Amino acid sequence: MKKRFVITSLLALLLTLPALALRFESGENVRISQAVYEDIYVFSGTIYIDAPVYGDIWCAGGTVTVIDTVTGDIVLGGGNIYLRGTVLDDVRAAGGTLTISGHIGGDLLVTGGTISVERDAVIDGTVAVSGGTVAFSGIARGIFKSVAGKLDLNGTVEKDFEFNGGELTLNGTIGGASQLVAQNITIGGNAALRGPVRYWAEAGEISFGNALQNGATATFDPSLRKHFEQPDAKFLGFASFLAVLWYLLAGFTLLWLGQWFFGRTFKAAATTASAEPVRSLGYGFLYFVVVPVAIVLLFITVIGIPIGLIALLFYGLFFALASIITALVGANWIDQRKAYNWRLLQLVFVALGLLVVLKLLTFIPFLGWIVKIAAVLIAFGAILDNTRIFRRDRASA
Numbered sequence: 001m002k003k004r005f006v007i008t009s010l011l012a013l014l015l016t017l018p019a020l021a022l023r024f025e026s027g028e029n030v031r032i033s034q035a036v037y038e039d040i041y042v043f044s045g046t047i048y049i050d051a052p053v054y055g056d057i058w059c060a061g062g063t064v065t066v067i068d069t070v071t072g073d074i075v076l077g078g079g080n081i082y083l084r085g086t087v088l089d090d091v092r093a094a095g096g097t098l099t100i101s102g103h104i105g106g107d108l109l110v111t112g113g114t115i116s117v118e119r120d121a122v123i124d125g126t127v128a129v130s131g132g133t134v135a136f137s138g139i140a141r142g143i144f145k146s147v148a149g150k151l152d153l154n155g156t157v158e159k160d161f162e163f164n165g166g167e168l169t170l171n172g173t174i175g176g177a178s179q180l181v182a183q184n185i186t187i188g189g190n191a192a193l194r195g196p197v198r199y200w201a202e203a204g205e206i207s208f209g210n211a212l213q214n215g216a217t218a219t220f221d222p223s224l225r226k227h228f229e230q231p232d233a234k235f236l237g238f239a240s241f242l243a244v245l246w247y248l249l250a251g252f253t254l255l256w257l258g259q260w261f262f263g264r265t266f267k268a269a270a271t272t273a274s275a276e277p278v279r280s281l282g283y284g285f286l287y288f289v290v291v292p293v294a295i296v297l298l299f300i301t302v303i304g305i306p307i308g309l310i311a312l313l314f315y316g317l318f319f320a321l322a323s324i325i326t327a328l329v330g331a332n333w334i335d336q337r338k339a340y341n342w343r344l345l346q347l348v349f350v351a352l353g354l355l356v357v358l359k360l361l362t363f364i365p366f367l368g369w370i371v372k373i374a375a376v377l378i379a380f381g382a383i384l385d386n387t388r389i390f391r392r393d394r395a396s397a
Helices: 002-021 222-229 233-275 277-300 305-320 322-338 344-361 367-385 388-396
Strands: 023-032 040-049 057-066 074-083 091-100 108-117 127-136 144-153 161-170 178-187 197-201 218-220
Touching: 023 344, 040 233, 040 344, 057 233, 074 233, 178 222, 197 222, 233 277, 233 322, 233 344, 233 367, 277 305, 277 367, 305 322, 322 344, 322 367, 344 367
Parallel strands: 023 040, 040 057, 057 074, 074 091, 091 108, 108 127, 127 144, 144 161, 161 178, 178 197, 197 218
Antiparallel strands: none
16 A cells, blocks of 8 residues: 555656646636647636646646636646536546536546536546545446445446445446445446446345346355455555545645745745754754643643643644645745746645655655654744744844
């Protein structure tokens, strides 16, 4: 599992490198209403694309809508995603709510809380879906694989079908072989299974009735239970990719927000880290050691409890965002050292690459953790070194 995550993360890191030379769009609301003849990277609260894109689209936003033709791949993440146009290549998406009603010429790889593939949707390649609630009413011309809490299949799968999850309702057509592993399986009146079926359900054997067509048979296979208790490696690989995709999109969002609001702070910290790395390392060490001790002392006194709670909240928040903060300081350090004069999104993409590097370091025993901890301490120490208290102390000295 770790090896698969490392390989996928390395590939994801390589994918971020070309971004520095391509087109970027950002802002509170971004609308692409004129044809684009290159790959495009978009980050915004609301993204609306109603013009053809002759290349790939990479985007992240609160609400993302694509209603025109895209000749390349689409990689996107958002709270609400609406894909209504034609995509000639693959689609990879992660979000809270995803609605797909267009034609996809390649594969569809999606994960989300609620996923709806509507009746007009046609996917020529493989469909791989992971989510809380999935409703599929379109046409899948390739293999269909799903790991979900609940799946309602009302559309057509022309080839093989695999499901592993909680609730499965079959009320559509499956042309190939089926492997079903679920807590509960419900067979609807419109279900048509035209290939052999192997299944396991927590309730035991079920009746497929008239759903079995063209001489198809259904076999209850107790050995499939192990797939329910511990999913196959292929499902883990699928889930690993989705986890990495979501990690990158979430990381990109936090990096963009951090650089947008605190860009001057990270720029100043990068300057300090470059000029005084040892001092920054020391200040960072003091922060992560002294602050917890101070919080404990505050909790000892009744009067200090409210302050201690606030301090604990912020300490936990900064600890959770340690990699994000370190990546942003690192990106600004590279920008200053090489005099690139990167724009906001260029800095964010470099920081994203550094975020992946920091994650990969945790897979290297001992030495990797030492390097990561040192980088985090220097970043935090450099930020502290630029606060008013530390500047005042140096001035008075």
